[in-house]
Amino acid sequence: MGQPPPRDIPLVEKKWEELSDTQLGANGEAALSIKPGKWKHAETDHFIIHFRRVTEAHKVVREIEYDFWFVAKTLGAKPEQYARKSHVFVFEDETEWKKFLIDTNWPSWVGSFAAREGLFLNIRRMEQGGLFDSHTLAHETTHAVVARLYPNERWPVWLSEGFAEYMGGASVATRNHQLIKSYQKDLDTQMSLEEMFATQRYPDDVDKVRDLYRTSEKFVRFLMNELPPYRFRKYVEAVLTSKDGQAAFMQVYGDKFPTLDAFQKKFTTFSK
Numbered sequence: 001m002g003q004p005p006p007r008d009i010p011l012v013e014k015k016w017e018e019l020s021d022t023q024l025g026a027n028g029e030a031a032l033s034i035k036p037g038k039w040k041h042a043e044t045d046h047f048i049i050h051f052r053r054v055t056e057a058h059k060v061v062r063e064i065e066y067d068f069w070f071v072a073k074t075l076g077a078k079p080e081q082y083a084r085k086s087h088v089f090v091f092e093d094e095t096e097w098k099k100f101l102i103d104t105n106w107p108s109w110v111g112s113f114a115a116r117e118g119l120f121l122n123i124r125r126m127e128q129g130g131l132f133d134s135h136t137l138a139h140e141t142t143h144a145v146v147a148r149l150y151p152n153e154r155w156p157v158w159l160s161e162g163f164a165e166y167m168g169g170a171s172v173a174t175r176n177h178q179l180i181k182s183y184q185k186d187l188d189t190q191m192s193l194e195e196m197f198a199t200q201r202y203p204d205d206v207d208k209v210r211d212l213y214r215t216s217e218k219f220v221r222f223l224m225n226e227l228p229p230y231r232f233r234k235y236v237e238a239v240l241t242s243k244d245g246q247a248a249f250m251q252v253y254g255d256k257f258p259t260l261d262a263f264q265k266k267f268t269t270f271s272k
Contacts, residue, residue, distance in 0.1 A: 027104050030104050034100060088118070090123055116144075146163070
C-alpha cells in the first residue's frame with residue numbers, strides 16, 4: 001500500500017456528469033432523490049462524495065482516505081482489488097436523514113451505516129458534543145472497504161462488526177500517532193464465544209447488539225494484539241471457507257493453543 005495519504009485531502013467538486021461512476025444502488029438513489037437539486041458532488045482517489053455543504057464534506061474527506069489506506073494495508077490488499085470507488089452520502093439535516101431511513105426501510109434508530117460498498121453518514125449524530133466522531137467514520141469505512149475487497153463474500157456478522165470496531169479505534173489512533181493499545185478501553189463482555197460464533201444475524205434486542213459488538217471487538221482485538229497480526233488475513237480466509245469460526249481458529253492458531261479451552265482461559269482474562 002505504500003505511504004499513507006496526506007492529512008489534508010483536497011475536495012475536488014464535480015458536476016454529476018463528470019463523476020467517474022454514476023451507478024448507484026437503491027439506497028444511493030433514494031438518498032439523491034431527497035431534494036435532488038441541493039446535492040453537490042466531489043471525488044477523491046477512492047471515493048465519490050455526495051453532500052450538501054462543503055463544511056461537512058471536508059470533515060469526511062480529511063479522514064476517509066486514511067481510513068481506507070489503513071484497512072487495505074491491514075488486509076494486505078492489492079490495487080486491483082479496490083479499483084472501483086465507493087459512493088459516500090453525507091447528510092447534515094436530521095429531518096432528511098429520518099426521511100431517508102423511512103424511504104429505505106431502515107430502523108429509525110440507525111445512525112451512520114455502510115450498505116455493501118456505499119457509505120451513508122448522518123453527520124449531525126457524528127458531531128455530538130461538538131467533536132467529529134472519527135471512530136464511527138473509520139468503523140463504517142472499514143465495512144465499505146471489506147465489501148470492495150471481498151465482493152463475492154459476506155463476512156459473518158460477528159467478524160464483520162468485530163473487525164470494524166477494532167479498526168475504528170486502530171485507524172484513529174494510528175492517524176494521530178498514538179499507540180493502538182493506549183487508545184483502547186477495557187471491554188465488559190456478557191456474550192460467550194460460543195454464542196458469538198453462532199450469531200448469524202443482528203439480534204432484535206439493542207442490549208444484545210451491544211454485547212455482540214463488544215464481544216466480537218474483544219475477540220478481534222485478541223487476535224491482533226496478542227497473536228501475529230498478519231495471521232488475521234489467513235483467519236478471514238479460513239472462516240469464509242469453512243463457515244466455522246471455531247474450526248478456523250484452530251486451523252490458523254492451533255500452534256498457539258492446543259485446545260479451544262486453553263484459548264478460552266486466556267481470552268476470559270484478556271482486556272486489551
